[in-house]
Amino acid sequence: MSLRDLAARAQASPGFISQLERGLTSASVGMLRRIAGALGLTVAELFSEDDSTAHRVVRRAERPELPAGPGTRKHLVSQRPLQNLEVYSGEFDPGASTGDEPYTHGDAQEILLVLRGTALLWIGPPGAAAAHRLEAGDSAEYRTATPHRLENDGDGPLEVVWMISPPTPS
Template structure:
């Protein structure tokens, strides 16, 4: 077998272990036998494209992620210019800071322009822990009927299942570091 095929098996095992799945769980999710999966992870057999597709679908990763290799230390780098971004709420932009595929943590930097907010109404998502750190400016956090004024370097922790809304109350822009554990997709 080629080194590339060996690396694919190693990567499948890495992703399976990250998900805290046993071979049996991956087998049940893919319809592939435990014996085949074990041999593939150890580089003793090859996998077809269809089998690889079943594996990536079950693990919730893209085909490309299966071919990515990490540094020996397991470190993954996300360069600032490569950070995914998306418009967020009203007059705000959300930037993903954590490299993809972290199972237990997700970090965003959110920049709120003057008067910007997460939207006109409070919202919820999942039931994760959220930590906000005000990096610049000042924001108001609405949690149900409670209101918290947070200034630079202030932090607050709450559950994502509690209706919440963030509003920039600074005369200029404000920036918030938003940490969610586990990620609520």
């Protein structure tokens, strides 16, 4: 992430971020929270000298679960601090979806991989979205700034993986 990108995401000036990085100024707790959020970190992680990003193993049962709609479970596979890639797994009961409306998040490259089941993926603005039926092993690639929506279109469970690079802001 460039200094200008970080400044924009943290709602700060590039000059302030540059001075902070070089130790020429200090930041308020509020500013540290915004910087940490822009980097996908907690404030505590900003000050941690632990290099736990070199090698990590996360068991399926230990993945953090994220809020999701009815009949949907979404877990973070990649662990914080996010570096260059974020990965999520998703499980959808029959008929469950990411919501009634297409959504966007940031402007990154996203790959959706269907592991099990049948998905219906809409890509594009409401009323003009292209529908794609995806089976196990199929994938789709699109920008996260493009409206998209996913639904379990099968009779059984749907299991997918989303891979996003660079990580999108929360």
